[in-house]
Amino acid sequence: xxxxxxxxxxxxxxxxxxxxxxxxxxxxxxxxxxxxxxSEGKYRLYTEDDVRLLQRLRELTEDGVxxxxxxxxxxxxxxxxxxxxxxxxxARDGAQLHEWREAILTAARSLDQRAAEDVLDQALSALPxxxxxxxxxxxxxxxxxxxxxxxxxxxxxxxxVSQAVRTRLVRLLHAASPNGRRHVVxxxxxxxxxxxxxxxxxxxxxxxxxxxxxxxxxxxxxxxxRVLRELRPDIVALSCVQDPGARATGEVLREIARHMxxxxxxxxxxxxxxHHPRAVKGVGILVNDGERWADALA
Numbered sequence: 001x002x003x004x005x006x007x008x009x010x011x012x013x014x015x016x017x018x019x020x021x022x023x024x025x026x027x028x029x030x031x032x033x034x035x036x037x038x039s040e041g042k043y044r045l046y047t048e049d050d051v052r053l054l055q056r057l058r059e060l061t062e063d064g065v066x067x068x069x070x071x072x073x074x075x076x077x078x079x080x081x082x083x084x085x086x087x088x089x090x091a092r093d094g095a096q097l098h099e100w101r102e103a104i105l106t107a108a109r110s111l112d113q114r115a116a117e118d119v120l121d122q123a124l125s126a127l128p129x130x131x132x133x134x135x136x137x138x139x140x141x142x143x144x145x146x147x148x149x150x151x152x153x154x155x156x157x158x159x160x161v162s163q164a165v166r167t168r169l170v171r172l173l174h175a176a177s178p179n180g181r182r183h184v185v186x187x188x189x190x191x192x193x194x195x196x197x198x199x200x201x202x203x204x205x206x207x208x209x210x211x212x213x214x215x216x217x218x219x220x221x222x223x224x225x226r227v228l229r230e231l232r233p234d235i236v237a238l239s240c241v242q243d244p245g246a247r248a249t250g251e252v253l254r255e256i257a258r259h260m261x262x263x264x265x266x267x268x269x270x271x272x273x274x275h276h277p278r279a280v281k282g283v284g285i286l287v288n289d290g291e292r293w294a295d296a297l298a
Contacts, residue, residue: 026125180211198239
């Protein structure tokens with residue numbers, strides 16, 4: 001008698017593979033993989049082979065291989081890709097990314113949040129999360145912010161796009177495996193409520209194999225230091241978008257650095273922090289370009 005094959009619901013598969021449920025369904029719908037069975041209640045049921053296939057697809061797409069090619073490689077329908085394109089190169093070569101950016105801006109001007117969300121979901125089903133973040137989300141948010149600043153768009157349009165982006169970044173983090181050899185705690189400055197950049201940083205850490213504890217906006221310094229003493233992470237990542245001034249920036253960073261556990265490193269990013277590099281120097285790393293990110297993730 002053959003051993004019964006164990007099967008998993010989509011939520012469990014998402015947790016094990018680090019892919020969102022939406023991406024798994026989109027790949028199945030568009031590329032025919034994987035091919036889960038259905039329970040009597042019409043729920044998708046996946047095997048260990050399906051999980052391994054999805055893990056391989058994730059590895060390939062995070063290396064910059066387009067999902068259409070990754071499916072051929074992972075299923076044996078095409079030759080193995082010897083030298084996949086780097087993630088940043090894949091983000092830059094995008095006529096498709098440009099088209100998606102324009103579609104989201106059009107949706108924002110029409111106050112059509114569903115259309116903006118559909119474009120983001122389409123992008124996330126086709127490209128690695130970091131490519132979508134750097135090549136689509138960040139440019140769109142920057143453009144929307146510029147148009148809001150010039151009066152061509154209102155607060156509602158800016159919030160509409162920001163909320164659609166934030167929701168997806170949170171979903172990507174929640175879909176990631178909770179395990180990781182290294183651990184990072186991510187938080188905003190005490191009075192800073194702009195967290196999309198911090199979510200992007202958390203996504204970078206997750207892609208580099210970190211376990212992420214995400215505290216988010218307006219985290220008091222005293223609470224953050226309490227968490228650091230309890231969890232003793234490898235890195236604490238701070239976002240400072242709103243400039244609190246040189247004095248306040250220095251005071252917050254010094255308080256956190258004073259109470260950090262031995263071995264924990266401080267990484268700081270955001271436009272506000274970039275105004276005060278001297279305050280960061282000596283207590284942590286200021287990340288504002290690719291080279292500095294390499295230092296932070298090393």
